[in-house]
Structure formats: structure tokens, C-alpha cells
Amino acid sequence: MAVTIRRLEEFDEVAGFDCGDEPLNSYLKRHAWTNQQKVSIGVTYVAVDESAPHAVLGYFTLATSSVPRERFPKKFVRGLPPYDLPLILLARLAVDRRFSGRGLGHALISEALTITMRVADEVGCRCIVTDAYPDKTGWYSRYGFIPIEGAAASGAQKMFLDVRTIRRALSSESSPAEREQAGEQGTSS
């Protein structure tokens, strides 16, 4: 399987996509293209195989966001730079269950983080944040995402990864624990 990750295109085949989670399936089928091209509230990247270059095997959606400085609790404001906090939102990440266990989740998060670094280098951003399903927080933790405490009782867990940590990963020499498997699939909503 030779996988490419690229932006979602209008005629990509999404109808058969099934990651086992209806909201994530539905987002890709009904909203991803509109959100990307028409209302511009999220850009979706899809994983496709060279042999079937329009059949979507997995996807993630990114958007930018920011937190106004004045919204932070006063006791923390003093330690922060005098600007709003720019960040990337990893809004969704899912792999078709027929292709799970093949490293697609790793490839997708890897691409999402690479794009995050490109944004950080070009326009600046401080961190990447995702809303993870409770059963997927362990998967995100492997990549260094840290749970953000204080979520409303909605089920999703906000998680944080500092851009400086990703930058350190980029400059890291070979690691002794490469053998460690990162796991294969993660979903967030």
C-alpha cells in the first residue's frame, strides 16, 4: 500500500468510509467538503492509496483558533506573552476500520503535526489542541498530547501539545526506543 496524504478533493470517494463512529463518518460525507471549500471552517486532509487515488482510507481536519489573552484567569496572565494565544485545532482524525492496524493513524497524525509546524514557521502558533474521545486519549498521549483539565461533562477530552515539543522532536537524534509501536488508530471529534 502506497499512501499519500493530501487535501480533500470534491470528487473523492467518501460514501463508503466507515471508521466505526457515525459522527466522524457523517462529517466526512456531509460536511468536510463544504466546510473546506464553501464556508472555510476547516481543511480536511485525506489518506489515499495510489491504486485507488480517490478512495478515502482516513482523514483529519485542521483549523486555526486563538484564545484572547483576557480570557485567561488573571493569576496566569502575568506569565503569558501580551498577545492572544494562536493555536491549531486538530478537529477530527479517523481511519476506515477496514484499514486499521496498518499505520494510517500514525501517518495521519504525523502529517497533521508536520502541517502544524509549517503554520508555526510561517505565521506562528503556540500549540495544537484536540478534542479526544475518552477511549483515545491514551493514543494521543503516546504522541505527547497532555490532557487539559477542567472539561465540561460532555465526554470529549481536550488535549494539548506544545509546538516547542514538536520542534524538539524534529531536532532529536535517533531514539533508542524506536521499536516501540505507536499504535495505529485514533479518533477525535
Add this chain to the structure above:
Amino acid sequence: MPSATRKKPSAPATQARSKPKVRKTKFQADLAPSEDQMVRHLKAELEMTSNSDFLTDALTLYRWAVAERKRGHRIVSESTTGERKVLLFPRLERVAPEVTLPHVDIRWTDKELGSLAELVSVQPAEPTEALIRAMRR
């Protein structure tokens, strides 16, 4: 009355003869037989005989494509009937700016904001093994 035009002093003979030499770089590539055939075919199609001319033209085209993607422009071919195809070339996608990501609002609880502020205030965590692997593609 002095003349309005001045004669340029004639350049010394040696200077006129020797133009500054432009140093050219030799470019050598190992091509697979199929790629070599492709180059020959393209050269024939474009009625080119020189490899240098071929490389120069290819470079011009590549440079243009990179510049377009850097500006965030998509490269599209349109058929005579109006059917469009977008060029997706992984290497070009690397230079495409991702600054076109849209901006959204996230709902935060006060407690989450406190936790986030704390996370961005402290020293960043060391990268995990999985993160290092992910970034070393």
C-alpha cells in the same frame, strides 16, 4: 561652447576582448532506463537536441510551479470541454502555505483556560518516542 555630448573613454583593449567568464556547473544525473527513455521522448517531442536546454526549460517550469504553490495557488489544467484537473504533486505540496487554514472558535471552560495557561507557561515537555518517529518521516 562645450559640447553637450561626451565621448566615452575607449576601453582598454584587454578589457574589451575578455568578457567576465560565467562559471557553469556541470549537472549529471543517473537515470533509470525508463526515465532516460522518457527524457529522449520528451526532447524529441519538444524538438530539443541539447540536454542543457531541456534541463533549463524543465527548471523554469518547476520554478514556476513552486512559486505558484508557494503563493497558495493551485495548478489546474482545463480541457477544451471545461473539465478541470488539479495537479497534486507531493513535493510541491511541501512548499504550499498552510496559512489558509480557517479560523474557528473553541468553547473553553474557565478551568480549561487555567489549565491551558499553565501548560503554555511552563517549559515544554520532552518529545515522546512516538512523536520523534512521527516527525522523522
